[in-house]
Amino acid sequence: xxxxxxxxxxxxxxxxxxxxxxxxxxxxxxxxxxxxxxxxxxxxxxxxxxxxxxxxxxxxxxxxxxxxxxxxxxxxxxxxxxxxxxxxxxxxxxxxxxxxxxxxxxxxxxxxxxxxxxxxxxxxxxxxxxxxxxxxxxxxxxxxxxxxxxxxxxxxxxxxxxxxxxxxxxxxxxxxxxxxxxxxxxxxxxxxxxxxxxxxxxxxxxxxxxxxxxxxxxxxxxxxxxxxxxxxxxxxxxxxxxxxxxxxxxxxxxxxxxxxxxxxxxxxxxxxxxxxxxxxxxxxxxxxxxxxxxxxxxxxxxxxxxxxxxxxxxxxxxxxxxxxxxxxxxxxxxxxxxxxxxxxxxxxxxxx
Numbered sequence: 001x002x003x004x005x006x007x008x009x010x011x012x013x014x015x016x017x018x019x020x021x022x023x024x025x026x027x028x029x030x031x032x033x034x035x036x037x038x039x040x041x042x043x044x045x046x047x048x049x050x051x052x053x054x055x056x057x058x059x060x061x062x063x064x065x066x067x068x069x070x071x072x073x074x075x076x077x078x079x080x081x082x083x084x085x086x087x088x089x090x091x092x093x094x095x096x097x098x099x100x101x102x103x104x105x106x107x108x109x110x111x112x113x114x115x116x117x118x119x120x121x122x123x124x125x126x127x128x129x130x131x132x133x134x135x136x137x138x139x140x141x142x143x144x145x146x147x148x149x150x151x152x153x154x155x156x157x158x159x160x161x162x163x164x165x166x167x168x169x170x171x172x173x174x175x176x177x178x179x180x181x182x183x184x185x186x187x188x189x190x191x192x193x194x195x196x197x198x199x200x201x202x203x204x205x206x207x208x209x210x211x212x213x214x215x216x217x218x219x220x221x222x223x224x225x226x227x228x229x230x231x232x233x234x235x236x237x238x239x240x241x242x243x244x245x246x247x248x249x250x251x252x253x254x255x256x257x258x259x260x261x262x263x264x265x266x267x268x269x270x271x272x273x274x275x276x277x278x279x280x281x282x283x284x285x286x287x288x289x290x291x292x293x294x295x296x297x298x299x300x301x302x303x304x305x306x307x308x309x310x311x312x313x314x315x316x317x318x319x320x321x322x323x324x325x326x327x328x329x330x331x332x333x334x335x336x337x338x339x340x341x342x343x344x345x346x347x348x349x350x351x352x
Contacts, residue, residue: 180258
């Protein structure tokens, strides 16, 4: 495989939480034309800093995915199409983008999305190494190898899984648990006939993208009605996440944790409370962690101002419950080298 900087080890001991200030999309107020809060990722990080969970030097800095990285999944033809501003305008659903010179679109719209994509790929390896990882962005589940849409220009979930299969010893099976309010048709199309990938998808059956072809790739389909509320939702998520992980034993779980299931979301059409979202994330982490399966969480869709606070609260809850493991302690100290550990265990033996 090609050389990639995305798989270089971060300073040992950082939290496996991946982020870069480059995630945020801000220019000339254009981002306000989409219901998306285009600065949501930075706000999540700020809330976590306020709560003293993280500091800048304790998180992993995301790097931008290069063309060579993207070509692991994407066709050259698709990447070339993104050089047309009107194509990017269609994908991101921000019409005025069509009228901007492409170099501006590359820098202000696509670079943030490429950096989030790099972040997901990095988080995949971190999850395998540490047992869990969270990319504060990513989750572009409507993009497949040759087609973007629904604000998703790069197929970060497909890329992450392909990278792991090709480069990480012992990773040959993956489960995608997609709990964004929308059907994850991008990764579904990419893994349509791949027996190594098991897809569970719970979504509002009446909204975008309604991709009947892609649905054939879903092993566990949970189609929800308009206005589904906490009790029914959490019961279904719990039943099907447990069922999915009992039915197929993966080497990694990729969890697409969209917050657009929140009551009042203009696009999601479901009615889950903030507490319901926190509980949902807990259900997924508990199921994966209790089975010793590494889990990677990406934040995906979520179109209201209050979603950043909910994502932060969820991460704080996972930490408070001990579901994020104790990887932090090594951060400040730097983790011991292998030969140091061998020496220590030899010393322990001689003391017996």
